[in-house]
Amino acid sequence: MTWRIILQLALSGLSIGSIYALVGLALVLPFKASGIVNFAQGEIVTFGAYLALILSGLGLPYLAVVPLVLVGAAMFGMATERLLIRPIANQPEFTLVIVTFAIGFIIKAAIRLHWQDNTFSIDAPFVGPPLVLGALRLNPAYLVFILGTVVVVAALFLFFGYSKFGKAMRATALDPIAAKLMGIRIGSVFSAAWALSTMLGAFVGLLLAPVIGINPEIGHLILKGLVAAVIGGFSSLGGAVVGGLLLGLLETYAGAFFGATFKNLVPFGVLILLLLLRPQGLAGASSVRRV
Amino acid sequence: MFGKGLRGVFCAAAVLGAFFGASFGTFSTQARADEPGVTPDSITIGAFGPITGPAAYIGLAGRDGANLAIKEINAAGGINSRKLSMVFEDDGHSPTKALAAVKKLIDQDHVFMIFCVAGSNGTLGTIDFVRENGRVMYVSFASAPGVTWPFARNLFRGGTTEVPRYGELYAEYLHEYLKATKIAILNGREEYPKNEGDALTAQLKNWYQTAPVKRAEFNIGDKDFTPQLLEIQGADPQVIAIFGNPAEAAIAMRQAKELGMNQQFFLGTTMVDQSLLNVAKQAAEGASGFALLPLLPSSSNPEMKAWVAKWKQEYPNLPAGRPNVFDVLSYSDMYAVADAIKRAGKDLTTDRLIDALEATHEYRAGAIASPLTFTKKHHIGNLRLQAMQVKNGEWEPVAFEGKRESDILKRYQ
Numbered sequence: 001m002t003w004r005i006i007l008q009l010a011l012s013g014l015s016i017g018s019i020y021a022l023v024g025l026a027l028v029l030p031f032k033a034s035g036i037v038n039f040a041q042g043e044i045v046t047f048g049a050y051l052a053l054i055l056s057g058l059g060l061p062y063l064a065v066v067p068l069v070l071v072g073a074a075m076f077g078m079a080t081e082r083l084l085i086r087p088i089a090n091q092p093e094f095t096l097v098i099v100t101f102a103i104g105f106i107i108k109a110a111i112r113l114h115w116q117d118n119t120f121s122i123d124a125p126f127v128g129p130p131l132v133l134g135a136l137r138l139n140p141a142y143l144v145f146i147l148g149t150v151v152v153v154a155a156l157f158l159f160f161g162y163s164k165f166g167k168a169m170r171a172t173a174l175d176p177i178a179a180k181l182m183g184i185r186i187g188s189v190f191s192a193a194w195a196l197s198t199m200l201g202a203f204v205g206l207l208l209a210p211v212i213g214i215n216p217e218i219g220h221l222i223l224k225g226l227v228a229a230v231i232g233g234f235s236s237l238g239g240a241v242v243g244g245l246l247l248g249l250l251e252t253y254a255g256a257f258f259g260a261t262f263k264n265l266v267p268f269g270v271l272i273l274l275l276l277l278r279p280q281g282l283a284g285a286s287s288v289r290r291v
Numbered sequence: 292m293f294g295k296g297l298r299g300v301f302c303a304a305a306v307l308g309a310f311f312g313a314s315f316g317t318f319s320t321q322a323r324a325d326e327p328g329v330t331p332d333s334i335t336i337g338a339f340g341p342i343t344g345p346a347a348y349i350g351l352a353g354r355d356g357a358n359l360a361i362k363e364i365n366a367a368g369g370i371n372s373r374k375l376s377m378v379f380e381d382d383g384h385s386p387t388k389a390l391a392a393v394k395k396l397i398d399q400d401h402v403f404m405i406f407c408v409a410g411s412n413g414t415l416g417t418i419d420f421v422r423e424n425g426r427v428m429y430v431s432f433a434s435a436p437g438v439t440w441p442f443a444r445n446l447f448r449g450g451t452t453e454v455p456r457y458g459e460l461y462a463e464y465l466h467e468y469l470k471a472t473k474i475a476i477l478n479g480r481e482e483y484p485k486n487e488g489d490a491l492t493a494q495l496k497n498w499y500q501t502a503p504v505k506r507a508e509f510n511i512g513d514k515d516f517t518p519q520l521l522e523i524q525g526a527d528p529q530v531i532a533i534f535g536n537p538a539e540a541a542i543a544m545r546q547a548k549e550l551g552m553n554q555q556f557f558l559g560t561t562m563v564d565q566s567l568l569n570v571a572k573q574a575a576e577g578a579s580g581f582a583l584l585p586l587l588p589s590s591s592n593p594e595m596k597a598w599v600a601k602w603k604q605e606y607p608n609l610p611a612g613r614p615n616v617f618d619v620l621s622y623s624d625m626y627a628v629a630d631a632i633k634r635a636g637k638d639l640t641t642d643r644l645i646d647a648l649e650a651t652h653e654y655r656a657g658a659i660a661s662p663l664t665f666t667k668k669h670h671i672g673n674l675r676l677q678a679m680q681v682k683n684g685e686w687e688p689v690a691f692e693g694k695r696e697s698d699i700l701k702r703y704q
Contacts, residue, residue, distance in 0.1 A: 005521050008550070012517035117347030118612040119538045121570045130549040139549045212514050212542050213570035217345055220512060256518035260480060260508040263518075 004135045009252050015142030017248020018149035019204055023225025024232065024240035025152065026200035031234060032173040033193030036085060036096050040104035042222030044198050047107055048073055048205025049214045050115065056122040062210070063125065069206055070199050077198030078191045086190065104219075111216050124210035141211045148207060152200065153241055160237075169193060227271055233281025242282055328403030329639050334373050334632065336361075337396030339417075340408035340432075341384035345511055345536055348566060349432055352617035353408025354379050357431075359605050359618075360625035360656075370629055371637045378402060382409050386416025393417045397426055404429065404644065406628065408621050411435035411454075411483040421446065427644055431624040432617060434560075435486055439671050442703065445641070447648055447670040449624035450661055451583050453699065454483075457560065458490025459498075460581055460676050460693045465491075465530055465557060466499050468678075468691050469579075475505040475528035475554075477519055477543060479535035487534040487559045498695065504528050509539060516543040517550070524552055534559035541570035548574045555579070563679050563686060565589050566612040572684075579689065581676035586659055587686050588614045594658040598622075623660030627672070630654055669703040 023041060030038050038044075051072050055065040080103060088095060126144040130137040160166040172179040172189040180186050208218060228247050232239025247267050254266035274281070328335040338357060340350030361375045369375065378400045380392035389409055396402045405421065405428040407414055414433035421428045422443045429447045430438045434454040438446055465471045474495065478488035488506065495501045505526035507519035520543065523531060531547065531554045533540045540562050547554075558567070558580035564587070568575050586595045602614045631651060635643040651672070653662040663672035674697060678689040 005525075008521060009517060012515055016515050112343070114608070116351050116613075117343070117345070119348075119541075119566050119570055120612070121572070130551070137549055137551055139546070208514075211545075213538055215345075215538060217512060252515065252518060256521065260510050260513070260519065263510060263513070 005256075007136055009256050010249065011136065011138055011142060013249035013252035014245060015139070015145045015248070016252065017228075017245035018145040019208065019221065019244070020224045020228040020247050021149050021241040021244025022152060022200055022204045022207075023221050024228030024244045025156070025237055026197045026204070027222075027225050027229045028232075028234060028237055028240045029197040029200070030081075030190075030193045031229075032237075033169055034081075034085070034089070034190045035093075036089075036100065037226075037234075038194075038197060039097060039100040039222065040080075040107065041197070041201050041225060042219030043104040043107035044073065044077075044201030044219075045205040045208070045221055046111060046216060046219035047076070048202025049209040049218060050111055050205075051202065052122055052206050052209050053120055053214050062123060065122075066206055069202050073198045073202030074195040077194040077196075080198070081191050081194035085194070086187070089190075108216050108219070115216070117216055120214040122209050122214070127210045141207075145207055148203070149241065149244075152203070153238075156237060165189075165192065227267065231271060231274060231281055233283045236281070236283035239281055239283030326403055326640050327397075327401035329373070332373055334370065334375050334639065335400070335402045336375060336377050336404055336406050336628075337380070337393070337400055337402030338377050338406040338408060339380040339382045339389060339392040339396065339413070341410065341413060342379075342381045344384045345538070346384040346410050346412070348537070348612075348615065349410055349561070349617045350381070350384075350408055352613065352615050353431060353621040355606060356602075356614070356618035356621035357406060357408065357625040359602060360622045360629070362605070364626070364629050370633045371639070373639075375629065377406070382413040382416075384410055384412050386413060389413035389416040390420055393420060393428075397424060402426070403639075404628075404641070406431065406621075406625065408432055408617070411486060412481050414438060415482060418446070425641065427641055427648070429624065429628050429648075431621050433483075435482060439669065440702065442669065444645055447665060447672065449627055449663060449672045450620040451560070452673050452676065453671055454486040454490045455493075455699055456671075456674055456697060457487055457581070457676065458492075458494035459695065459697055459699070460678075461487075461491045461532070461557070462494035462498055463693050463695050464579075464581070464678060464691055465532070466495070466501075468689075469530060469555065469557075471528075471530040471555075472501060473504045473526075473528045474501075474530050474532055474557075475507075475523040475526055476503045476532045476534070477507050477509065477516070477523060478533070479511055479539065480508045481511055483561070484534035484536075484559060488532070491532060497698070503532075509535065509543070511536065511539070513539055514542060516546050519543075520547050520550055520552065524550060528554055530555050530557050532557040532559075533562070535562075537562050537564060537567040538570065541567050541575070544571045544574040544578070560676065563587070564612075564615050565686075566615060568681065568684060568686075569612060575681045576684070577681060579678065579680040582679050582686070583616050583661075583676065584619055584659065585661060585675075585677050586619075587616060587679070588619060589685060592658065598657070598659050619659055623656035626656035626660075627651065627654055627663050669700060671699070674699070 026041050051069045052065050126140050168184045169189050172186050176186050228244035229240045231243030250267040251263050255263035340353045341347050342350040365374045382389035382392045407430040411433040415435050427445045431449045436453050439448045476488045478484040505523050507522050556578035560583050563580040563582040586592050631647040635647040649665050649667050651665045655662040661673045661675050678691040679686045680689050
């Protein structure tokens with residue numbers, strides 16, 4: 001295996017890892033805010049792709065479709081939280097898990113009603129001939145995946161670090177009761193967290209749609225997103241990003257060195273090993289129980 | 292003094308009388324229709340295929356094509372005064388679900404025969420059960436050899452030919468028409484694409500004493516093929532044969548071009564369809580493969596255009612990419628089945644249907660279908676495939692016809 005191949009694989013691994021990182025982020029956000037893992041996140045990715053398909057079909061260019069999809073996804077996220085999640089927020093965790101699964105199934109079934117399982121595509125300005133960097137070839141779409149993830153992470157960092165509402169969300173994640181006592185409207189925080197989360201998921205769908213096509217199964221990425229979030233420590237946004245990139249690299253190199261069968265075997269094997277050695281994940285904090 | 296004893300006798304007599312009465316009634320009903328699924332005015336056909344999951348593009352088309360044929364047949368008066376109806380079950384492209392579907396169709400729905408629009412993956416899960424059960428199963432799509440070999444009197448393969456024949460035609464086309472001696476294979480790990488890869492490999496060895504320079508696999512649902520493509524690139528093939536689903540093949544082709552791989556692509560039969568071109572776009576230009584039909588739905592042939600128009604009238608809300616080849620295949624295969632049912636006569640039984648099917652000679656449901664022939668010795672209806680190539684974003688027929696004698700029919704002699 002030459003250095004060219006190793007670097008080419010690294011580019012490929014980082015780009016697919018960026019997608020996993022974004023899905024992982026989209027899972028961690030509502031979990032940090034409301035303690036709920038949204039198992040419909042995979043179908044949110046699919047929802048974003050199909051929303052882009054509808055808007056593209058109306059003749060809108062990709063750059064006009066992007067903000068519309070993000071706004072639509074945010075509204076969907078807020079509506080889901082307000083109408084379906086908040087009323088049952090005090091129910092056992094398993095109930096909430098099942099509800100999010102059900103939301104995902106409903107989204108997929110609704111998509112299938114009209115589009116069935118046919119594959120579609122949309123045009124995007126970043127899909128084109130590869131960029132040649134010496135012996136390396138970089139798919140511009142992959143570059144957009146990586147840069148998109150960097151931009152999202154930077155934006156989240158600034159939002160949570162420096163904005164008033166971002167700090168309110170962090171406070172709510174730390175201690176909802178204390179946050180409420182301090183005058184923070186935690187209902188708004190929960191809604192915002194879900195809106196951000198669905199926007200992220202839809203953003204992934206927007207990125208993937210022109211590259212891999214659109215069909216109801218593209219949302220199965222959630223499993224990889226979950227793994228990314230767990231590797232990073234489910235309470236850490238940065239950890240989810242690192243987890244996603246690591247997963248993408250592991251998967252790509254495992255496939256190259258050991259074959260297609262090992263593409264899934266190695267990453268999940270590493271996940272189990274990591275959890276045995278460091279159950280809180282790479283960047284998660286150990287839970288402290290006072291006795 | 293007769294009390295309990297006599298009451299007991301009367302009770303027993305009443306029960307026995309009720310039993311015999313019900314049996315007589317049932318027997319009377321059965322005397323009118325001995326075969327399950329056959330009544331004086333209807334014939335119920337059971338069907339199964341994947342209408343969910345990554346292979347749903349074949350099952351949905353199979354169901355819709357067959358339903359269109361049934362609707363037309365019934366509108367024309369049915370068959371021997373009986374109307375056809377179809378009960379459809381989803382197999383999710385899984386062998387276990389397919390078996391469950393067939394068992395339900397036979398044991399609970401009591402269908403007359405099975406019309407299979409499943410892929411090889413699902414179909415193979417049902418073969419042993421159907422062989423033993425004895426109901427006729429007519430397989431429209433699955434190319435796995437197990438459908439027709441070992442020979443079973445009640446199993447028939449319609450419009451699609453079996454995968455060893457694919458291997459013969461692929462090998463001859465690649466070696467003698469494209470003049471390629473260095474061929475790499477990239478195939479999915481499930482039954483059908485793996486069979487295609489195996490068939491091509493076997494036939495390259497049998498006829499040309501060569502082997503693929505590289506063979507790589509991918510998992511269904513994969514979105515990145517960089518590792519496999521780099522491996523293939525290292526072997527420097529002249530042609531890359533890809534066998535799998537259109538969604539994955541399209542991504543692989545685009546990624547190959549992005550990696551600077553300019554080899555010609557050769558594609559499996561399920562990919563010779565518009566759905567691949569929707570995603571692969573320019574990356575598919577120049578790719579070739581074999582179609583299961585003499586005409587693709589995108590053809591400008593007047594008969595195909597008329598067929599597509601009536602299909603769209605029946606299914607006005609279905610999206611782009613439909614109808615596909617599987618719509619046409621199942622439509623024409625349902626007509627082939629209906630033709631055999633008609634020739635089997637009013638006194639319809641499984642045996643008579645089998646005899647009628649075995650007497651089918653060069654039957655075709657118009658220019659859109661391949662001619663079908665079954666005999667008492669083999670039940671492979673079609674041995675033809677049409678070579679196609681992508682030119683200016685459309686699949687166009689290629690003037691290639693396999694000249695080498697097929698080895699397949701020799702085993703049935």
